[in-house]
Amino acid sequence: MSIAKQLKDPSLFAELCYIDGKWVGANSAAIIPVDNPATGEIIGSVPKCGAEETEAAIAAADMAFKSWRRKTAGERAALLERWFDLMIANGDDLARIMTLEQGKPLAEARGEIVYGASFVKWFAEEARRIYGETIPAASADGRIIVQKHPIGVVGAITPWNFPNAMITRKAAPALAAGCTIVIKPAEFTPFSALALGILAERAGIPNGVINIVTGQAAEIGRALTSSPVVRKLTFTGSTRVGKMLMEQCAATVKRVGLELGGNAPFLIFDDADLDAAVTGVMTSKFRNGGQTCVCANRILVQDGVYDAFAEKLAAATSKLIVGDGLSEGTTVGPMINQAAIAKIQEHVDDATSNGAAVVVGGGLRSGLFYEPTILRDATVDMKIAKEETFGPVAPLFRFSTEEQAVAMSNDTPFGLASYLYTQNISRAFRVAEALEFGMVGINAGSVSTTAAPFGGIKESGLGREGSHHGLEEFLELKTLHLGGI
Numbered sequence: 143m144s145i146a147k148q149l150k151d152p153s154l155f156a157e158l159c160y161i162d163g164k165w166v167g168a169n170s171a172a173i174i175p176v177d178n179p180a181t182g183e184i185i186g187s188v189p190k191c192g193a194e195e196t197e198a199a200i201a202a203a204d205m206a207f208k209s210w211r212r213k214t215a216g217e218r219a220a221l222l223e224r225w226f227d228l229m230i231a232n233g234d235d236l237a238r239i240m241t242l243e244q245g246k247p248l249a250e251a252r253g254e255i256v257y258g259a260s261f262v263k264w265f266a267e268e269a270r271r272i273y274g275e276t277i278p279a280a281s282a283d284g285r286i287i288v289q290k291h292p293i294g295v296v297g298a299i300t301p302w303n304f305p306n307a308m309i310t311r312k313a314a315p316a317l318a319a320g321c322t323i324v325i326k327p328a329e330f331t332p333f334s335a336l337a338l339g340i341l342a343e344r345a346g347i348p349n350g351v352i353n354i355v356t357g358q359a360a361e362i363g364r365a366l367t368s369s370p371v372v373r374k375l376t377f378t379g380s381t382r383v384g385k386m387l388m389e390q391c392a393a394t395v396k397r398v399g400l401e402l403g404g405n406a407p408f409l410i411f412d413d414a415d416l417d418a419a420v421t422g423v424m425t426s427k428f429r430n431g432g433q434t435c436v437c438a439n440r441i442l443v444q445d446g447v448y449d450a451f452a453e454k455l456a457a458a459t460s461k462l463i464v465g466d467g468l469s470e471g472t473t474v475g476p477m478i479n480q481a482a483i484a485k486i487q488e489h490v491d492d493a494t495s496n497g498a499a500v501v502v503g504g505g506l507r508s509g510l511f512y513e514p515t516i517l518r519d520a521t522v523d524m525k526i527a528k529e530e531t532f533g534p535v536a537p538l539f540r541f542s543t544e545e546q547a548v549a550m551s552n553d554t555p556f557g558l559a560s561y562l563y564t565q566n567i568s569r570a571f572r573v574a575e576a577l578e579f580g581m582v583g584i585n586a587g588s589v590s591t592t593a594a595p596f597g598g599i600k601e602s603g604l605g606r607e608g609s610h611h612g613l614e615e616f617l618e619l620k621t622l623h624l625g626g627i
């Protein structure tokens with residue numbers, strides 16, 4: 143059944159791109175079908191745009207920038223507030239669109255709409271606090287004044303795993319700062335992005351301030367990265383594509399914001415509250431079916447509690463309900479596509495053929511539904527220790543000492559999220575400070591909240607999103623020197 147028929151407000155379902163305030167198809171009229179990963183059913187299509195349409199969107203954003211940057215912070219904030227209100231008011235429809243195209247359980251999709259909208263609210267408020275500085279100059283009659291200006295037109299390329307929040311976490315600070323934006327959503331989840339465009343239009347955000355172009359990733363990406371008009375590229379997705387985009391941005395010396403892959407360790411010490419640790423792992427590992435860059439990828443458990451923890455985690459995992467995200471009670475939806483299933487199975491097969499034992503799950507149920515899986519006796523030489531699995535598989539590694547746990551955790555080129563459970567406060571700080579990751583959950587299975595900076599170090603990326611730091615990423619400093627220095 144078409145998505146539109148399943149919505150309270152069918153007009154939130156758009157199959158056209160949003161460029162300069164107009165809803166348009168590809169110049170070639172080509173389209174890309176989009177399916178529901180739970181059923182394989184085609185649920186709609188979007189324009190297969192390329193360089194030409196992207197250049198039109200960049201030109202529109204450039205034109206709109208001239209007046210958008212001149213609006214007062216209060217005016218920009220008011221429009222963002224209206225956009226936020228519309229997201230909340232239409233939350234049920236936005237969540238349903240998301241579940242239909244992405245697969246995550248409806249309750250999680252609802253949660254993401256609230257989470258995504260919270261960035262719009264947050265940055266509407268932050269828009270009013272773009273303060274400059276005055277700095278004492280070297281001479282008595284000199285003055286140094288630092289102003290903050292919007293960086294300019296922003297290009298945003300976003301992934302399918304959080305089809306709403308990864309857009310708002312970029313677009314809201316960009317708009318609050320006075321920038322305009324061209325967004326390329328993921329091929330698998332364009333409808334959530336386009337629905338946000340409809341609501342932005344209804345909120346009265348002027349033409350050209352937000353543009354959404356669907357289509358050929360490499361061509362759209364190249365148009366964004368090569369344009370001298372685009373002054374910042376913000377990307378969430380794989381490390382492979384992020385590195386390529388960073389290279390492409392070098393030619394025009396763009397600022398880049400990259401939120402890339404992770405390989406999160408989750409450390410459980412002998413002195414941890416095991417029930418709390420199980421709750422933490424369940425949240426971290428199985429949110430969005432494990433398709434999250436901050437998901438626990440390696441669960442490191444100390445010798446003394448290894449067996450007890452494995453047993454408790456297996457019991458909790460057995461209670462998960464795999465199914466269509468629209469079905470009541472589902473806690474784990476389908477994976478996004480066949481490539482995701484192949485990678486998950488490859489990791490499980492490699493682990494089991496090298497000595498890991500399956501405690502729960504271990505295989506495909508049907509279609510794109512993979513069983514939530516617990517593996518015991520995982521070791522550092524396995525693929526599952528080195529690469530992001532991006533699926534509902536929890537491998538349990540064993541460690542003896544704190545030093546060993548830290549060394550194992552840091553033995554990765556990635557540095558996004560990490561987690562540790564202990565009831566010893568000295569150990570908590572010692573280990574948290576030794577972990578080479580941008581975020582550390584201490585007795586916490588989630589690090590995602592609007593108020594906190596989100597981002598990684600090493601090959602997990604550059605820059606931070608969310609929090610007041612997320613706004614700075616879209617601002618340039620300009621220094622005014624008055625009189626003699």
Ligand SMILES: NC(=O)C1=CN([C@@H]2O[C@H](COP(=O)(O)OP(=O)(O)OC[C@H]3O[C@@H](n4cnc5c(N)ncnc54)[C@H](OP(=O)(O)O)[C@@H]3O)[C@@H](O)[C@H]2O)C=CC1
Nearest residue numbers: 300301327328329359360363379380383401402403435532
């Ligand atoms: N950090 C994170 O949150 C994410 C990490 N990943 C990791 O990446 C793996 C693969 O997922 P995948 O969806 O392929 O991730 P990608 O990095 O390919 O996709 C993310 C975004 O980049 C776009 N893109 C892809 N190729 C190019 C290109 N050449 N130029 C410009 N944009 C491009 C995609 O467009 P399109 O969809 O049209 O191809 C999508 O909008 C996952 O298994 C996971 O390990 C994936 C998603 C999010």
Ligand SMILES: O=C(O)CCCC(=O)O
Nearest residue numbers: 303304378434435436590
């Ligand atoms: O996986 C990602 O792409 C980002 C994680 C979303 C979040 O937790 O904020």
